[in-house]
Amino acid sequence: MAHPLTPLVIRHTHRLPDPTGATGSRGPGDVAARQFDAALMSVGFKLSADLLERLSELGEESVLETAARTLQTVRAMAGDHVGHNVYFIDFPLNVPDTFDFWMRCIAEALTDDAARAGTLAQLRTGVVDLLTLPSYGDYRHTYAEMLAAHDELIAAAGDRLTVLHLGGGAEEEVSDLYLALAGSGTPLGEKALRDLGILARHCVAGPQPEAIPVRENRAVVNLARLEAGADLLLDTVTDVLRLACALCEGDVGLLTPTRFRALRRPVRRALLAGLDAVLAAGPAKLADVQTNREAFKRLGERLHPHEYPRWPHAAQVFAVARGEQRARSFDSHLEELLGAGDVTGAGRLLLAGPGRLLRAVDRLLRACRTQQERDAVLAAAERAAPEAAGRVLLSVREHLQNRAQEADERRVFVNRLGRAWVAADTRPPVPAPERERLIALLDAEVRRRLPDPGHLLIDPDVLDVALPLSGRATGAGLGVLPRGSLSPVDGELLRFFVYWKQTSRTTDFDLSALILDASYETVTWLSYTALTAVEGEHSGDITSARHGASEFINLRLGAVRGTFIVPQVNIYAGEGFEEVEESFFGFMLREGEQRGRPFEARTVRMKSDLRGAGRVALPLAFVRDDGRWRAKWLHLYLQGSPNANRVEENRVSVATLLRGIVEREHLTVRYLLDLMADRATASTPWDGTTVPPGPVTYLGLQRPEGLHPDSRVITPENLRDLIPG
Structure with a gap:
């Protein structure tokens, strides 16, 4: 029987757990294994030599069972689990001029008895709504008819081949994956955090990581432990709040409010007992309630602490949340010291949280008035560095290397949801001697922690490739790299694709590509309003996705007149990226004569889920440098408008944001x-x-x-x- 969590192992590790099954004669297993390998290659994957040999030792039935499960998983990884149709059946050939196409749609509406009167009325006003034209926005042929119109893909040496390697036993692989995700030193992305929840339930009775440094990970693990009746891992009151959010399927990152629901009495007792134990061990931690006061107040309405007088410390949490008891927060004390100009005192206070001190070192140095104060801040940083987490050291190091600019530069902000915006940077530079000393200090501390590599x-x-200082800076998918990474792009044809499937409301995503010159000025764009250009073609506008929909843009890299290509997905109407049943973006690379269908899995270089908080998605950009194209990974979302987002209207903000990201130095x-x-x-x-x-x-x-x-x-x-x- 196959292990139910094998797909998670394949997705996260590109390893196939050692298949089990009756060993048969080498002949039948060998033939089935090679057929399996050939089927994988058709979607851009391949068995390693060790894995192929292992499968050849099994009976044919076991190999075929393994092949069916694995193919299902890897096809979804590449985006090949759905049928990608196109509006123009011959795409990228025979895509019409935009105006001619619209005129054709109007002419067809005038021959439609149901649409004629409405279309004539619109024509009299001089404005026609494309969405009212019967032949606009819906597929005019079946997926099978589209496939029949295209030649087979010609194999090329540059086609992607992602190798699947032989893993250990299934339980060993699942346990190792759980330990790796739970013990990660950097926050996980949304999908990886959900996977951790599945793994934690399965592995709750098995080996556990020595430490779970990321609080969101701890909340997910605690949920599994609570359901299994195991001891909880709690050392702050906020750990309990995050666990409550996990119980109610809310945001354990505490970025968005959770709607707390009624909780069973045993669960209420466990949460209250946890709060009481945390505060009994460290009464000063009561001050942490102030940071999430409203959330604790709403949680208290569900926990009924007055019913449990044996946990008096837990009752204090909700008294503070309601304003009935005072507990001074760390932040208020810090702001008081800085407001009074006591930078040295602020540094001493921050030593209680080494990571917080290092994150605040820029602000502290800017608040200093004397060299003595600057020296005191640097001394505090030297004491804090050995105690801070590695990702904090690296984050501050990256921050400092970008703080040598003049004060009139633009500053890019990206929150934990991937939402991005730009503002003028009015901060004065960090004094150069102190900045250089801090960089040297951080480099030395990071070097000390790195293992001998052999x-x-x-x-x-x-x-x-940029260092993954947060999993939220990397979308889930295949071939995806962290924000700020650069990777080579080799091929003659670049083709973007987006797929979405609406949940309940009519939803219209629009794939567009903005082309900018070296000064970030607009050269041209491709979208549903500009179907063709010198650079390439758009596959046509699909305006509803009840059964799923795809759009494509095909570009000839040698014909691109600009320096930057910025693909984007605009929500024109309907559900957001986090509301649709499924949505993803990707790109393919092909040689000029490969032909094939609009979507060919083995030419897919990257496929990334779209699950951000915004109405405009910017997955990555392409940059030409010395005649060579490279991908610059963004994973950003713009707030956009509630409806009718278009590339023409957001091109200035996109160009400004791109400039800020491209010119930022990332740690790699x-x-x-x-x-x-x-x-x-x-x-x-x-x-x-x-x-x-x-x-x-x-x-x-x-x-x-x-x-x-x-x-x-x-x-x-x-x-x-x-x-x-």
């Missing part, structure tokens, strides 16, 4: 490699074919075959493991 084997394409894998290089016994660029015979530390976009079993392997799937603790 023999380094490095894929050069990974050097410009290259930075960490430079810090550990002097301790490496050897450093070898990977040539794509040969690997050293002994153990190595490999860093690359995909694990090569033939590595020594004792090697440490870092790829985008586990890049968070590179962040020191």
